[in-house]
Amino acid sequence: MNMKKTIFFFAIIGLFLMSINGCTKKPSDASDVKETAVAGSTTILVDETIFPLVEDVAILFENEYKRAKVTLISKSETEIIQMIQEDKSRIAVLAKTLDSTEMKYYNNTKKVYPRITEFGKDALAFIGNGSIADSTIVLNDVLNVLRGNANSKIKTLVFDNPNSSTVRELKTLAGIKELPKQNVFSVHSNKEVVKYVTENKGAIGIIGINWLLQPSNDLTAYLPKIQVLAVENVKVNEKNKFVKPNQTNIADGSYPVTRKLYMLNFQGSTGLGMGFASYIAGQQGQRIILKSGLVPKHFPTRQVSVRNEVE
Structure with a gap:
């Protein structure tokens, strides 16, 4: 009888520990998370001439949104445009926007209306x-x-x-x-x-x-x-x-030789690409661009507090 009680006791303890482990289990990998503007995983093609900047933004974006995973792939501009046209990727960072001919191609042929975000120079x-x-x-x-x-x-x-x-x-x-x-x-x-x-x-x-x-x-x-x-x-x-x-x-x-920087999103839905675009064009992203030595689209605001007394 004592042996049975002992076994039963340890079985209860085991189930209790398993339940605790289940409750404290870490969030699943970003690839297993439903994609939203701040969660899930996505791949972004990046013009190789501005890769260091976008890499910095991606690191801080992931640090702020723990359930988001952004994979950056450095490519030449021509390669990126070709991959977008072949539907091999749907998000890109380029040192150019789409001209009227390119926009017409995506609208009429691909039935896609890309969202374009200017974020710097x-x-x-x-x-x-x-x-x-x-x-x-x-x-x-x-x-x-x-x-x-x-x-x-x-x-x-x-x-x-x-x-x-x-x-x-x-x-x-x-x-x-x-x-x-x-x-x-x-x-x-x-x-x-x-x-x-x-x-x-x-x-x-x-x-x-x-x-x-x-x-x-x-x-x-x-x-x-x-x-x-x-x-x-x-x-x-x-x-x-x-x-x-x-x-x-x-x-x-x-x-005399400057260029505007853009993020182009061909997803057609509100996914992680949209969240990253909002981040790089928002206060946090614009501060990163300013700190990098490039020029943000919008200079981050600075609040100055005026005190009547000096401590």
Whole structure:
């Protein structure tokens, strides 16, 4: 009888512990959670030229919303647009919005009405070897090289990726459809652009400024060997004719090569993509952009408390 009581006693204890474990079980993985604006999981394609910034926002978004999981995939602009068109992904962060032709395509052919959120502005940086004496560059000289005209000062123009938004932006400014076969080429990453410039004095690299403001660990070692060039802006007075891509100059438009940043959502429903768009364009996200050195769409407000007495 005592043995039976003992067994019964431990059985009750076991059931009690199991019930406690069930009550204190951690929330299921985000992939198992129904997707809402602040929960579930989603994948976002990100223009590789602004990946460090979006990665920072995603980390803080997940930290605030514990049941949300955002997977970021870094791709070139051309690759992202192709994947969206092929329905391989439905959320993207780009350094461009949709033009009227693209919007018509999605509305009429895909029957999708994308939600577009502008959240900031960045710039394209022109970098040169740290040992060169001249730390300035004339934008028209760059554009002429892109048009196929030789320039004694610029031996080579180096881009991060042939399909990148950087290439697209400069081709638009130069009014060309294709890059020339001489004196212009692309590598495979921002790090390779920086590395090439450190090894070649006559080379001018063109990359998104975000990679210089928030460099990865493997890029940091190269930064002391390069210099960010000041770009001529013919619209400003002679005293400030050459302008560097700092936050102030990007914000007031005196730096001549800037771009607006957008989040494009093709989900067609209120999911995690909508929540992330609201976050990056809201107070929290805009503070992160401001801290990164880029320019937020809306500058975060600051409340000042005035006290009658000083403690």
